[in-house]
Amino acid sequence: MTPRLLTSIIVTVALLAACGEPQQASTPTATPRSKEEVQTAPANDVPDINVSSILVTRASFPVALAFAPDGRLFYNEFSTGDIRIFADGETSTFSHVEIFSLGECGLLGLAIDPEFEENHYVYVYFIEPVESRDDIGHPVIMRFTEVDGRGQDPTVLVQDLPNTNPVVCGHVAGNLNFGPDGYLYVSIGEMEFKDPAQDLGSPLGKILRIDKRDGSAAPDNPFVNEPGADPRVFAYGFRNPFDFAFDPESGRIYETENGPSNCDEINIIVAGENYGHPMSY
DSSP states (O other): OOOOOBTTBOOOOOOOOSSSSOOOOOOOOOOOOOHHHHHHSOTTSSOOTTOOOOOOOSOSOEEEEEEOTTSOEEEEETTTOEEEEEETTEEEEEEEOOOOOBTTBSEEEEEEOTTHHHHOEEEEEEEEEOTTOSSOEEEEEEEEEEETTEEEEEEEEEOOSOOOOSSOOOOOEEEEEEOTTSOEEEEEOOTTOOGGGGOTTSOTTEEEEEOTTTSOBOTTOTTTTSTTSOTTEEEEOOSOOOEEEEOTTTOOEEEEEOOSTTOOEEEEEOTTOBOOTTTTO
16 A cells, blocks of 8 residues: 555555455554653654544545645545545545446546646546446546546546456556656556456556556557557556555655465566566466
8 A cells, every 4th residue: 555644644544455345444553662662762763653643534435545735635435436635624525436336346546646736637547337237347547637626627548448357346456656757657457357467468467657648658668669569568467456656765666466365465666577477376
C-alpha cells in the first residue's frame, strides 16, 4: 500500500484482499515501547505512532486516497463508485462513476496530477458495467477536472483494456501513481487469465507507463519499438500488482505482488524486466 503521511496523523485504509473477496482491514494497533526504551531513545528517534486521529467516519470501503497540494484528502469508495473529499472536518462527494461491483472489481485507483494547482486534474481507475452482461466488467481510466470541489468534464483516457474474467472477478490490481518523470503509471492484474502476463501484446499482468494527456505510451517505454508489443508496457510478468510506490529520493519503484498463498512479494520495478508470473509458480 502506498504510504501517504500527514504530520501526527495516521489514516487507516481498507485494502483489497490478496486473493478472493475484498475484506475490511482491521485497524492496526501500535506496539508501545518499554519505559526503558522511551527514556534512552533519542528525541528524534521515531515519530509518536501511539496517537491517532479519526478523520473520516462512515466511509464505505475507502480503497485509495491521495492528498491535493492544498491539503484536501481525496478518496475512492470501492463498492459505491463515489469519489469523496475530506476537508475542514467535512466530507463531500467529488464525483460518482457507475461500477461493476463483484469480487475485486469496483472503483480502484486514484491519483492527483502533479500540476494540480494549475490544471486541477484527478485520475481514477474503475471497472465499469458491460451492457447486457452481469458477469464481466470493463476497466477504464478516467480524468476529472476539479471545479469548486466537484468533478467536471469526465474524460476517458484508456478504454481498450480487456474485460474481466467471467468466471471470477479477481486479480484486477488497478492502482495509479505518478512517477517523478511526470508520467502516469498503472498496475494491471492478469484478471485470473494467467498466461497473458507473459504476452507483451496484452496489457494484463503489467505495469503500464502512459502520457497523462491522452493515455498514449510514453515515447521511451522499453517495448515501444518491439513488433506486436503493447507500447504502454513498462514491466511485465505480474499476478496481482495491487499497488506500488516511488521512493521520493531515488525514484525507485517498489511494488506489492499479491500471492498466491504465501508467495507475496515486494518487488523493485525496473523498466523492461520480467517478474515471472506465471512461470515462477
